[in-house]
Amino acid sequence: MNIQWYPGHMTRTRRRMADSLKQVDAVCEVVDARIPQVSRNPDMDEIAGNKPRLLVMNRTDLADPEMTKQWAAYYRRQGYAVLTTDAKSGAGVAKFSAAVRSLLADKIQMWKEKGQTGRSVKVMVVGIPNVGKSTFINKVLGRKSAKAADKPGVTRGQQWFRVENGLELLDTPGILWPKLDDERTGIYLAVTGAVKDDVVDVETLACRLMEILYHRAPELLVNRYKIQLPGEEEEFDFLGYELLMRAGRKRGFLISGGEIDTERMARILLDEFRGGKLGRITLETPEEYMTEDGANG
Numbered sequence: 001m002n003i004q005w006y007p008g009h010m011t012r013t014r015r016r017m018a019d020s021l022k023q024v025d026a027v028c029e030v031v032d033a034r035i036p037q038v039s040r041n042p043d044m045d046e047i048a049g050n051k052p053r054l055l056v057m058n059r060t061d062l063a064d065p066e067m068t069k070q071w072a073a074y075y076r077r078q079g080y081a082v083l084t085t086d087a088k089s090g091a092g093v094a095k096f097s098a099a100v101r102s103l104l105a106d107k108i109q110m111w112k113e114k115g116q117t118g119r120s121v122k123v124m125v126v127g128i129p130n131v132g133k134s135t136f137i138n139k140v141l142g143r144k145s146a147k148a149a150d151k152p153g154v155t156r157g158q159q160w161f162r163v164e165n166g167l168e169l170l171d172t173p174g175i176l177w178p179k180l181d182d183e184r185t186g187i188y189l190a191v192t193g194a195v196k197d198d199v200v201d202v203e204t205l206a207c208r209l210m211e212i213l214y215h216r217a218p219e220l221l222v223n224r225y226k227i228q229l230p231g232e233e234e235e236f237d238f239l240g241y242e243l244l245m246r247a248g249r250k251r252g253f254l255i256s257g258g259e260i261d262t263e264r265m266a267r268i269l270l271d272e273f274r275g276g277k278l279g280r281i282t283l284e285t286p287e288e289y290m291t292e293d294g295a296n297g
Contacts, residue, residue, distance in 0.1 A: 013158075013172060013173045013175050014043070014047065014175055016158055016172075017047055017124070017126065017158075017172055017175075018047060020124060020158065020170060020172075021047075021048070021049060021051060021124065023122060023170070024051065024122045024123060024124040024170060025051070025052070025104055025107060025121055025122050025123065026051055026052040026053065026054060026100060026103055026104055026121070026122075026123050026124075027044075027048040027051045027052070027053050027054070027123070027124050027126060028053075028054045028055075028056055028096075028100070028123050028124065028125045028126070028169075029041075029044060029048075029053060029054070029055050029056065029126050029127060030056045030058050030125065030126070030127035030131050030132065030133045030136055031055065031056070031057055031058065031127065031128075031131055032058065032059050032130075032131045032132075032192055032194070033057040033058060033059050033060045033062070033063035033068050033071070033084065033282065034059060034062055034063045034192055034281065034282050034283055035188045035189070035192055035282075035283050035284055036057055036071045036075075036282075036284070037284060037288075037289055038184075038185050038188040038189060038283075038284060039127075039128055039131055039188075039189070039192070039194065040128075041126075041127075041128055041175065041176065041177055042177055043177050044126060047126075048126075051124075052081075052103050052104060053080060053081070053103075054080075054081045054082075054083060054099055054100060054103055054123075055075055055080045055081065055082050055083070056082075056083045056084075056085055056096075056136065057071060057072060057075075057082065057083070057084045057085070058085050058086070058087050058131055058132045058133075058136055059086065059087070059088075059131070059132055060084050060085060060086045060091070060092070061086040061088065061089065061091070061276065061280070062276045062280060062281075063280055063281070063282045064280050064281055064282040065280065067282035067285065068084055068282065070285070070286050071282070071286055072084055073286075074286035074289075081099060081102070081103045083095060083096060083099045085136060085139075087132045087135040087136035087138075087139050088132070088135060090139045093136065093139040093140055096140050097140075097163065097165055097167055100121060100123055100167065101121065104121060108121070118166070119166075120162075120166045120167060120168045121166065121167050121168070122168045122169075122170065123167065123168070123169050123170070124169075124170045124172060125137060125169055125170065125171050125172065126172050126175075127174055128174050128175065128176055128189070128194050129174035129175075129176065129194050129195075130174065130192070130193045130194045131174065131194070133171070133174060134171065137161060137169055137171050140163060140169065141161055141163060141169075142164075158170060158171065158172050158173070159171045174194075176189070176194070176195070187205065187208045187209075187212075188283055188284070190205050191205060191208070191209045191212075191270065191273060191274075191283075192274065192283075193274050197270070202263065202266045202267060202270065203244070203262055203263055203266045205266070205270065206240075206244055206262075206265070206266030206267075206269045206270055207238060207240030207241045207243075207244055207266075208240055209240070209269060209270065209273060210239070210240040210241075210243040210244050210247075210269070211239055211240040211243070212283060213273075213278070213281070214229065214239065214240075214243060216281065216283065217278075217279070217281050220278045220279045220281060221243065221247070221278075223279070224272065224277065224278050224279070225246070225247040225250055225251070226250050227243070227246040227247055227250055228246070229243075230242060230243075241262070244262050244265055244266060244269070245260050245262060245265075247265055247269065248260040248261060248262055248264070248265035251265060251268070253265050253268075
């Protein structure tokens with residue numbers, strides 16, 4: 001599944017982000033806790049330069065709690081400041097200001113020594129589309145200011161927001177990187193909603209998701225769709241399609257001639273996965289990014 005989605009405004013956004021870096025003291029990168037590494041823009045290291053970085057693992061309400069702990073520990077070992085949040089409920093968001101000030105403690109101390117005690121800390125908030133960045137900012141602000149929606153590509157321009165305790169945030173539109181060469185990366189981004197559904201084949205994507213769930217959390221499929229999982233002796237040309245058909249049959253999604261409406265089931269599956277109705281699951285593990293000797297891959 002080859003996914004290409006890089007609207008023109010993303011090119012402009014990257015340019016503006018680079019221009020705005022000199023105005024900020026730190027960069028806060030918001031990622032999806034279900035796909036912590038895949039949802040990190042590989043271009044962000046170049047874009048952010050040497051600015052101090054805070055990694056916010058958002059949407060923890062949809063991710064496996066134990067895997068979230070493992071991922072947070074993994075990034076802290078790499079030297080990142082890490083904050084885990086569920087911006088929808090606000091869990092963890094209250095710690096954001098303290099996390100930023102801890103990250104910039106040396107700079108803030110230098111300001112005090114120079115008599116600049118009233119100086120605001122300025123943070124650029126970045127992230128790929130649909131990781132809950134605007135919802136996170138709204139929770140930090142305590143009011144609904146940044147545009148937020150459960151679909152990619154909503155924030156189109158940079159916006160400055162002032163937080164009451166001397167903290168200023170620069171909200172930036174979510175940007176992907178120009179080419180998604182790795183099929184796995186494209187699938188993970190698509191199933192979590194970072195890529196618009198109208199640029200992918202929904203049935204194929206749902207079949208891929210079925211296969212992922214079958215291998216990572218088969219009990220979620222059984223509990224939600226009441227299907228019998230294929231045994232090891234059963235063979236199929238496409239396991240994901242067979243699982244999609246079984247779920248569609250259980251839901252009674254039939255069309256003329258008794259054929260299963262797999263497209264309808266595909267959309268239901270994606271909606272329910274994204275809404276957390278299947279359960280809390282993380283699609284990747286830190287071990288996948290570790291080399292054999294235990295170092296970061």
